[in-house]
Each structure stands twice: as C-alpha cells, then as structure tokens.
Amino acid sequence: MTRVAIITGISSGMGRAAALYFKQQGFEVYGGARRVERLTDLREKGIHTQKLDVTDKFSVRQLVDRTVSEQGRIDVLINNAGYGEYGPLEEVPIENAKKQFDVNLFAVGQLTQLVLPVMRRQNSGRIINVSSIGANVYSPLGGWYHATKASLNMWSDVLDSEVKRFGIRSIIIQPGLTKSEWSKIAFENARKNLLDNSPYDELVDKVEKLFSKLGTGATSEDLAQVFYHAATDAHPKRRYYNSVVDHSMVMIARTMPNTYRVVLNKLMK
Numbered sequence: 001m002t003r004v005a006i007i008t009g010i011s012s013g014m015g016r017a018a019a020l021y022f023k024q025q026g027f028e029v030y031g032g033a034r035r036v037e038r039l040t041d042l043r044e045k046g047i048h049t050q051k052l053d054v055t056d057k058f059s060v061r062q063l064v065d066r067t068v069s070e071q072g073r074i075d076v077l078i079n080n081a082g083y084g085e086y087g088p089l090e091e092v093p094i095e096n097a098k099k100q101f102d103v104n105l106f107a108v109g110q111l112t113q114l115v116l117p118v119m120r121r122q123n124s125g126r127i128i129n130v131s132s133i134g135a136n137v138y139s140p141l142g143g144w145y146h147a148t149k150a151s152l153n154m155w156s157d158v159l160d161s162e163v164k165r166f167g168i169r170s171i172i173i174q175p176g177l178t179k180s181e182w183s184k185i186a187f188e189n190a191r192k193n194l195l196d197n198s199p200y201d202e203l204v205d206k207v208e209k210l211f212s213k214l215g216t217g218a219t220s221e222d223l224a225q226v227f228y229h230a231a232t233d234a235h236p237k238r239r240y241y242n243s244v245v246d247h248s249m250v251m252i253a254r255t256m257p258n259t260y261r262v263v264l265n266k267l268m269k
C-alpha cells in the first residue's frame with residue numbers, strides 16, 4: 001500500500017528537503033507554500049504541489065480534500081511551515097505577534113482538525129509537529145517565536161494523549177539552528193519591527209552575531225531524515241532531536257534555568 005504524507009512549507013529549507021526525501025522513500029507527497037514559483041522542480045519530481053497559505057482555511061481544506069480524493073488516505077501530516085517574528089517585546093506590534101501565533105500554532109490546529117477524521121477512520125496516522133529547541137531555549141528578540149514553539153509542544157502532548165487510543169500519534173521535532181532561510185527572515189523581521197531611534201537597535205546586531213557564532217551545524221537534509229524517523233519508527237518517541245547537543249541544551253534550559261541564563265549571558269558578551 002502506498003504511504004501518503006502531507007507536508008506544509010515545502011518551498012524552502014526542511015520542508016523542501018523532507019518532500020524530496022519522503023518521495024525518494026516511496027511516499028506520495030502532497031504539500032505547498034505561498035511562493036509557488038519555487039515548487040516547479042518538486043512537481044517535476046512527482047510531488048503533488050499547490051499554492052498554500054496555512055492561515056487560509058480554504059487553502060488548507062483544498063490540500064486535504066485533494067489528497068483524500070486522489071489517495072483515499074493520509075498516513076503522515078508534517079506541520080512544518082513556520083517563521084520567526086523576531087523583535088524586542090516592547091516594540092513588536094501585537095498584530096505581528098498574532099500573525100506569528102496564526103502561522104506557527106493556530107494553522108497547525110486547523111490543518112490537524114481536518115486530517116484527524118481521516119486518520120481515525122484508518123485507525124492509524126502520525127502528526128509530526130516541527131517545533132524547535134527554542135521551545136525551551138531562548139535568546140533576546142525571540143519572545144513571540146519561543147512562545148509559539150513552547151505552546152506547540154504542550155498542544156502536541158495534549159493531542160497525543162487524546163488520539164493515541166485511535167492509533168494516531170502526535171510528535172514533536174526540536175531542531176537546533178539549521179541551514180535554511182529561517183535566520184535571514186527572522187532578522188529581517190527584527191529590523192522591520194524596530195521603532196525609529198529604537199534603544200534595541202544594537203541588540204539586534206548582537207543577537208545576529210550570536211546566531212552566526214553558534215553556527216548552523218545541521219542541514220535541512222539532516223532534519224528531513226529526523227522527520228522520516230519520527231514518521232516511520234514502530235514505537236515513536238514524543239520528542240526527536242537532530243543531535244546530542246540540541247537535546248542537552250533543552251535539558252539544561254529545562255532543568256537548570258539559572259545555569260542556562262549564565263551561559264546565555266556569557267555568549268552575548
């Protein structure tokens with residue numbers, strides 16, 4: 001039987017790499033993004049693409065309806081689309097903070113609600129939610145972003161406790177810094193969200209420097225393989241990490257918040 005996956009945000013980064021990897025592994029892959037011009041080569045490789053804005057309920061319904069009418073089932077949903085609405089909490093307009101929650105959390109809920117009845121009928125399915133080590137680890141300017149990812153972790157755990165009885169699992173992936181367009185977009189937003197003569201101007205340069213100092217050891221292709229494990233492991237874990245370092249950072253931030261803060265302060269110097 002052909003396995004079927006829906007992946008959001010496949011025009012770039014991890015979503016794109018995952019679409020290609022899952023297709024290579026024999027999945028029928030359905031997905032989309034807003035920048036459709038970036039999807040042509042994926043379509044040529046047999047991936048079913050469409051224009052998708054995850055915050056538009058008609059757009060997500062169209063994706064689910066098309067998948068079900070063409071394949072009759074959905075084995076895996078990867079809620080990957082996301083971005084960082086960076087900026088100082090004093091200055092980020094609340095409309096932008098709401099947009100951040102719309103994309104990174106509420107859109108995940110909307111799409112999942114459409115997919116769950118299909119998975120329940122099958123008595124099987126995986127919902128893979130792409131969170132971040134930033135659900136636990138933080139730095140200045142990421143306030144709203146971290147809040148969405150922390151919320152996503154909790155949301156995913158509650159969902160898992162509700163749907164496991166139907167053979168469905170809800171799983172969190174927590175990537176660390178990874179090569180993609182994510183950082184560029186986050187810091188463009190940080191600058192866009194600054195008021196004129198902002199006292200936080202220097203902080204943006206400092207945090208951007210910190211990110212480039214920390215570097216991006218992982219590639220989007222590495223993360224695509226982690227997504228695949230989460231989607232296909234016989235006994236999936238509730239959390240997946242790409243590296244021991246990512247896992248350790250989460251453990252330190254969760255269990256030793258003061259130590260984490262000392263390390264952050266040192267890194268920011």
Ligand SMILES: NC(=O)c1ccc[n+]([C@@H]2O[C@H](COP(=O)([O-])OP(=O)(O)OC[C@H]3O[C@@H](n4cnc5c(N)ncnc54)[C@H](OP(=O)(O)O)[C@@H]3O)[C@@H](O)[C@H]2O)c1
Pocket residue numbers: 008009010011012013014015032033034035036052053054055080081082083084103130131132133134174175176177178179180181182183185220
């Ligand atoms: N890269 C990192 O360091 C890192 C670390 C931890 C977690 N993450 C998370 O990993 C996920 C993937 O990010 P990435 O690193 O691959 O970043 P990316 O290269 O910027 O890709 C993000 C993808 O999300 C899509 N997207 C954004 N808003 C959308 C919307 N409203 N509707 C549909 N698609 C939308 C983008 O497509 P369009 O713009 O074309 O719509 C793009 O395909 C995100 O959830 C991110 O928060 C990233």
